[in-house]
Amino acid sequence: MNGQREKVVIVRYCEIHLKGKNRGYFEQIFMNNLEKALAGIRHEIRRPSGRYVVENFDADMTDEIEERVRKVFGVHTVSVGTKVRADMDEIFDEILRIAPEKGTFKIETNRADKHFPLDSMQVNAQIGGRLLNAKPALKVDVHAPDTVLHVDIRENGTALVFKGIVKGAGGMPVGTAGKGMLLLSGGIDSPVAGYMIAKRGMTLECLHFHSYPYTNMQAREKVEELARILSGYTGGLNLHVVSVTHIQEEIHKKCPEEMMITLLRRFMMRIAERLCEASGAQCIVTGESLGQVASQTIEGMTSSNAVVKNVPVLRPLVGFDKTEIIEKAREIGTYETSVLPYEDCCTVFLPKHPLIRPDLAKVEKAESALDVEGLLAEALSGEEILRL
Ligand code: ATP
Ligand code: MG
Secondary structure, three states, X not given: OOOOXXXXXXXXXXXXXXXXXXXXXXXXXXXXXXXXXXXXXXXXXXXXXXXXXXXXXXXXXXXXXXXXXXXXXXXXXXXXXXXXXXXXXXXHHHHHHHOOOOEEEEEEEEEOOOOOOOOHHHHHHHHHHHXXXXXXXXXXXXXXOOEEEEEXXXXXXXXXXXXXXXXXXXXXXXXXXXXXXXXXXOOOHHHHHHHHHHHOOOEEEEEEEXXXXXXXXXXXXXXXXXXXXXXXXXXXXXXXXXXXXXXXXXXXHHOOHHHHHHHHHHHHHHHHHHHHHHHOOXXXXXXXXXXXXXXXOXXXXXXXXXXXXXXXXXXXOOOXXXXXXXXXXXXXXXXXXXXXXXXXXXXXOOOXXXXXXXXXXXXXXXXXXXXXXXXXXXXXXXXXXXXX
């Protein structure tokens, strides 16, 4: 590799998860997730102590690789660097190439190879000194430099040289915290809820309800697109699609108008719980936020929780303001799709005055006019599953 430069992407994980007995388990899942994120791109991932290094890829794929690994949960920071021979001249050449012309800097050396003839302080001093000579408008500032230039001397006779560290997605590797069934509408909130919970390490299945032909195919494509964006963070997921058209028609026909959403929610929860059983998901996840709309009161949540017997319902956005959710949606790339103007099933037969504080006993009484089991069986029999 004499004199050769090769691009590398250096990935540091959130070490907090990697303490104690679980370490090997987390690292294996994290490695698999990195591999999944880079599927289709020629590369190799090596794991020298304390970090992961992606190498052996085409230089013009560097940005794409950086983008993809940054999104993997568990990634703390990422740097794009260059691999050179662990030789002071070669290291200096690369430092010279990436150093700015003016401003303050410091060299920060990490020496994994303890046989390297100079210690890190000596590398800092020698490289820094040569750089000052070569670029006289630069100054050293070890406390608050404009630019930190990193030299990472590895065990195998190579050194990684880089500047700039960008923040990764953080969180825990997906696959380390069980599986959840996300109720995914076409709105702004539920994709963010899915992101938040996946970030804690949970694998997701998504479940979408439509009211075709009251809602159209574009509404459905929009949800598929949202699920696809989410799958970029989770390394793939299943989207379950279930029609609630007949359920809504029956509620409309047989129950008080103002209970439409309350009753529909209960059907959604029942279907979700059954699909949890079928797919091994251990909880239901929704995008509800306390008090955001009429149906998202504590009484509304009580009414929908009451039909779920065996799994918890997680609402990761319960304490978020709408503005905070929108900010997050923009950050994760779902906002633009979420605001496309197609109808959700909840807007079909929308009552003029929805119940704000449903009383559980009254809800159950109204619901007794319906063939709940029959409607559930019918809805579930039409389930479609898409792999994204
Ligand atoms: P969102 O922005 O996620 O649509 P919202 O503010 O519109 O939320 P609601 O319509 O009250 O709120 O829905 C509350 C939650 O119920 C959603 O976050 C989602 O988890 C679930 N939900 C609503 N409609 C659907 C649907 N058509 N398919 C699947 N889940 C849904
Ligand atoms: Mg909605």
